[in-house]
Structure formats: C-alpha cells, structure tokens
Amino acid sequence: AIVVQGSATPLVSEYYLAAKTSRPIINLPARANPNIITPSINVVDMTSKNGFLRHRFLSDLLLNTINQNLENNKQTLIYHTRRGTASTTLCQNCGWSALCPRCFIPMTLHADQHALICHICGYRERVPTACPDCGSTDIVHKGIGPKLIESELQKLFPQATIARFDGDITSKNSLNQRYQELYDGHIDIIIGTQVVAKGLDLPRLATVGIIQADAGLALPDFTTRERTFQLLAQVIGRVGRNDQPTSVVVQTYQPQNPTIVQGIRQDYASFYASELAERRRGIFPPFVYLLKLTCIYKTEATAIRNAQKFAAKLRSEYPDTTFFGPAPAFYERVRDTYRWQIVVKSTNRAKLLAIASQLPRTHWQYDIDPANLL
Template structure:
C-alpha cells in the first residue's frame, strides 16, 4: 500500500487542506482521484506521498485516467492559497473544470485559420524587432511591453510564440474580455494550427474536453482566453502574455480574489517561462513595480504602420449649450462627424460607460424618485423592456405612469445610458445599421459573436460601454465619440482618474491606425481635467509622473498594501456595531504603521436587503495585513487583499 496526502476540491474542514488516503499503486503528485469523505465522494488532487500513518485511513476510490495536473500548476495553487489567505479547496474550484468524473466524447478543438502555419508576410517594424530581441535575451521572469495603441503588440506575441513552438514550448495568451478572443484567435490561427480557445461562456462539457485535450497533449499549444485560461494545464509552458494588462477584469471579484498578473508571475517562475505584460496604459502600480524591481520596460512608441495618421481630437465643453443646437446630448460637432463618416460608407463608434436608458426616474411635482427597496439606489430605466432595473441586485419594477406619493403624472427620466443613445441614433440615422454592446447585450449578440460584422464594416454605428473601448482593431472606423468623458471622475476612489485616463487613451486608440483621416470628439463637463487632457493626448509619461506623486503623498498603492474588509448584516445597527467592534480589535493588535480607516458605510451601503460597512487597512508590509486576517470573523465579513478599487 502507498499513502498520500490528498487535497479535496470542496472544503471538508476550515483548518485542514489535505487528508491521508491509501492506494495499492504508486501515483504521481497532481494525479486526480476520487475519494470518500464521510459517506459522500468527491474529487481530490494528490499533493505528496507520505509514510504509513498510525491511524486507519480510507482507500482512494478511483484514479482518474487523465495525466496529472502539471507540478508547476500544483505549486501555483499552493501559492494562491497562502498569498490570498484562501482555503486550498476554493483555489481548486477556480483552477479545475467542473464534471471531472464524467466521461466525454472528444470533439475537434482546433481553431484553425485559412492559412494556418503560414509565415507572416509583412516585415517587422524596428520597434517590434527590438521588443522581440529584448524579450528573447532576458532571463525568465516578467517584462512590461509598453506600446502605444496600434503599435503591433499582437505581432510581437505571435513571433515570440512561434519561436517557442519550435522549442516544443506552449504559450498562454490572456485577454481581458471574451469579446476580444475572436480577434486574437483569428490573428493567431493564421500562423498556428494548434490554437485552443477557452472561456466561461463555453459549456461545462466543452471546458472539460478542452482541459482533457490539453492535459493529455504532448504537443506545444497556443491557449487563448480571459483570466481563467491561465490555469489551462499545459505541460511545458514557455510564455504567458497578458494583453491589455491594465484591465480590472484581471482581478477576480470572488474568492480567491486573485490577480492574474501576480499569479501568472508565479506560474511562469514555476515553469521557468517568460511573462509579458502588454498595454498602452499600464497601471501606475505595475509600471512603478517594474521600474523598482529592475524588470525590462520595453517601449513601442510608434504605430506599426508608417503611414498611420493621428486622429484629429476635439473637446466639446458640455457646459456651453451653444454646442448642442441640434440635439440635447449629442453635440453639433459629433453629429457632423458621424454624418460625414456614414456618407462616406464608414463606421462610427459612440462610447458611454453607463448602460440602460436613464439613470434616474423621478416626479417633477414632489421630487419622489424610483429606488430599489433592497439596495436603496436609483433604479435605471430600460425603455426597450419598459422596466426599471436595479443594476446591483437585479430587482425590477414597472415604469410608473403617475407618482406613487403625490399621484401627479409628471414622471420624468434623467441621465443617460447606452440604450437611450441607441434609441436617439435610430431616430437620427434611421437607414443605418446600429449595434449596442454592453452588459445587457445577449450572448448571441455579443462582440465576439458579431466580430466579423464589426471588422467588415457592416455595422455602421457601434454603441457601447468599456467592452468596445479596448483592444478592437476596426479598419472601417473613422469617427469615435465619447458622450461624457468625466462620468467616472466623481467616484470616491483612489483609482478613478487613472481609470478615466486609461479608458480615454484606449478609446482614442481605436482610430489613427492607418493612412485614413479620423476624428475623435469628446464631450465633457470638465475639459481642463488633467486625466482627460492626458488621456486624449495618450500622454502616459505626464499622467504617470503626476499620479505617482499624488499616490506617494496620500499613501496609496504602490507605496502601501491595501486590505478591504466589508461586513454584511441584515440591520444597519448590527453592521455598525460589528464594524466598530472589529476596528477596535484590529487597532489593538496592528503594528503602529498599519493605518485603519473607518468604519464607514460601503459605497453601496445597502445591497439585497443587507447593510454593508467597511474598513480599509493600509500597511507598508503585506504580511501584517495577512496576519490581521486571522482576527476577522469568517461569518458576515468579506476580505479582499490588494483591491483594485475601494468602491
């Protein structure tokens, strides 16, 4: 008999991650097995062989015949559990696909393009050649690829992956949105016939079959997908690329609340692979950390096309109503640019980072406004469904025809959302094909499903939230309009101006990639705000210099580590009482240089009939925050280390 520590993929005991089991055969670390826990069965992973214990142990019920989980992935899971102070079973639920014990048929998985394995026909630019050489020459570890929008970062990724395939090594390419997978798969499939796509919209069976195909493959592969694709079990990994690495979607919101950037660095280290973080607008913290750690920062300051013409960028002051004589929220300049592009047979893109039709529904007579009874936030009007919707908990209500308090019929809807913009543009341009992309768009109409229509120009006007602001390369696009550029600046968060800068720099980057003249028209109530000025000019250097000085002065990342603690209770009194109690406990135990802010109401104080209060802890040492987590009661409290936002 052989004895093993096996880690179940569901939590058996909060204080134990692995249990001892026996098996007549020798099994490798990482092997997937079925074990008995009480009277139930569950999947587990063999963590190590151990000597025969003095107590009686159960036998492993079944050995699953897939290859073992690669050792570097097992080591990364252990690191995640420790670094994010999360039970190992929760980490396994993030890494492993569901339905591991089910037998599947193996449908073909290849995402092959029409010219698979053909060498690229266009020559590399000097910037691209220099970037590839720098990454080739560096030791395993991370590099920041800081290339302006349109500089050809994707071609760099393809060349790096091509060289590694020849060495028998796989590559994992991460994108921030499922919407961007189609574009990247199309690009890579022109040169490789072993491209694997994986993402959360696939069925359980599809994801399991992909997992089985990859874990049993001895051939080098190219894996493309959003955050979770990082855990695809390739055997020999040579490269991880995180494209648009500044995006918040690379931080998981649910436990284990991991950062794909930090976790990819550990996975790459375990494989002795290279990690490339690509962005035109890297986060202030990542840029600072790369500088201070002495990691390569590779710049690509020029567009890939030598004939590329910079877009003409115009700022429209929304406080001056003379700019809006034809329409109340689409300026004369923006309408003129859209009309010009459509008349020439080209596309226009309208960006606004708020979905729905109107943000507030109120009575003009008495001031009553429609709010969510569970979350106490204004309900958003969705006119296409004739519904009021809470964007936090999903509560719906019918649109009132009269005020429920004073019974007057003077109900008005204020504020703008993408659905309102879509409705207005349908009135103004009835002959045009208009498509909206946001969180309300159905899966079948999402950007990845309609990528060919976006690319070939058959959609005339594209409307959307940040889903469409990033990464897409649209050759027929000539006009970009931003309806209200300063919408995110009022949010009470240390990263709000950085997010505004990134979104604007990215949305401007959708044009100016070819020899065609293009327009960017940006409407804002704050035309002189530095984040808006720098974003539109894509002036990263000035924005970084100013923001890093502010972060140092106000003691925010990257100069401190953060821990966000949020309590959730049925009554406000209980939330306040318990938040104060924990604050007192933490202040008594924390080192002098750990600052504890609060307790204060959370940004969304009431969610789904519960009250939320929060504490923010700042520390120069992350280990102090991890230690203090042991004092946080597991019931009623949510903890997030390294939050990207304090909202």
C-alpha cells in the same frame, strides 16, 4: 522562463514596481505601421450649451460628423462608460465635482438622506444647492446610459443601422458574434461601453465619439483616474490605425482635467508621473499596502454596530496602524444584505495579513491588495 508583459497603458503600480526592482522596461515609441494618419482630435466643452443646439448631450459637432460618416459610408463608434455615471454630482456651469476633502475621491449621492457620502472614510455633507466654486445652482446628478444614447440616435438618424454592445446584451448579440457585420461595415453606428474600448480593428471606422469623457471620474475610488485614463487612451486608439483620415470627438464637462487631457493625448508618461504623485499624496498603492474588511448583515443596524465594534477593537490593538471607517461599502446593499467596510493601510503587508487572520469567522470577508476599494 521569461515573462513579457505588453501594454500601452500599464497599471501605475506595476510599472512602478518594475522600475523599482530594475526589471527591464522596453519602450516602443514608434508605430508599427509608418503610413498611418493620426486622428484629428476635437474636444467639446459640455459646460458650454452653444455646442448643443440640436440635442442636450449629443453635440452639434458629433451629430454633424455622424451625418458625414453616413454619407461617406463610414462607421462611427460611440463610447460611454457605465462606471460611475449614476453618481456624478457636478456643476454644469464650471465643471466642479464633489470630492471628499480627506480622500480626494468623488462622493456618492444618497438622495434619500439628502447627503453626499465618501464611501472610503464615511465623511458626509449635505447635497449642495449651489456650486461651492462658482455659486451656480446648475448642479446635476443624473447619468446617461447606452440605451438612451441608442434610442436618441435612432430618432435622429432613422436610416442608420445601429448596434449597441454593453453588459445588458445577451451573448448571441455579443461583439464576437457580430464582428463580421462590424468589420464589413454593415453597421453604421456602434454604441458601447468598456467592451468596445479594446481590441477592435475596423477598417471603415472613421470616428470615435465619447459622450462624457469625465463620467468615469465620478467613481469613488483611488483607481478611478487610472481606469478613466486607460479607457480613454484605448478607445481613442480604435482610430488612427491605417492610412485613412479619422477623427475623435470628445465631449466632457472637464476639458482641463489632467486625466482627461492625458487620456486624449494617450500620454502615458505624464499620466504615470501625475498619478504617482496623487497616490503618494493620498497614501495609496504602490506606496502602501491595502486591506479591505467587509461585514455583511441582514440589517443595516447590525452591520453598523458590528463594524464599529470590530473597528474599535482593531484600533486599540494596533494603535500605530491607519484604519478608515467603518463606512458603507460602495455596493452597500447586495442581495438584501448590508455591507460596511473598514480599510486598513500599512507599509507592512505581514501586519495586514495578521489583522485579516483575526477576522470573526462569520459575517466578515477580507481582500488583501484589492484591485479597488469598491
């Protein structure tokens, strides 16, 4: 049997392995429909407040575009990622964001400890009161949620019919349930998270607006750039599907960020090349195998003590293997338990399985080849 995998945004690891094992890769550079008009792309720099005279996170350009669409009986899709939005620590003046100097991934705010902590390796530093790059004290942590976007838009456009699709909505209000309404154009403004990025094909959709394209980049994981690229490329792909003129408004604090630029251009080839280089630099898949060991305890002290004890045992038994942590898991507190994790990297997958087999019978779980380290 032959398996054909098709994607405009394949996973970097899968593409790499396909190329390495000489599996045939077929590129389809041309559009299926030659009459389509590619959308006009507008990038709004969120570090410049001049573009936000009417609202603090809805740009004048986006609001004007929504207004025009309403007048022309066209739809607007507003996309905002939920992932990582609560843990963004960045400079509003220059776009700097807090990265772990060892893992090159974003650090997570622990407000109660006044600290930024790397959830991969445990590195911590004080929350900066001024930007280390430009000295500005305009450091922000807070995120924007779909509910807030909905209520703000309803205030600004009271006459518009608005529908929101995200994880909080019950299934009777799901995308599938309301697809006909969307398709027929009875909904003027669609607000959504990841669920709206893929698959939607709406003939009256004129504009995709992205609230903060770099929001997903704040998530502390090696797959963060990949997910951000995929979602940007996918949601922008909701327009430019027919012979009607369409547009995209991308708001971002980091308009120069390579992942953002590549996502906006839907440029998989250059994303693949740069992401592969980053994975090589940080020593992540496909250049190494990963094993994630997580311990779960009722109290934080026992979680830390047992994680440290097991990490010390592993380090003495496998001196030539790289162990990271223990560090608090990204989802550190789940259902009244505390989770700490150890991350193991090796080019020898059998060795990782051997390590996993030594795991204590209780309180521990492992994940070999984890999709992410969250």
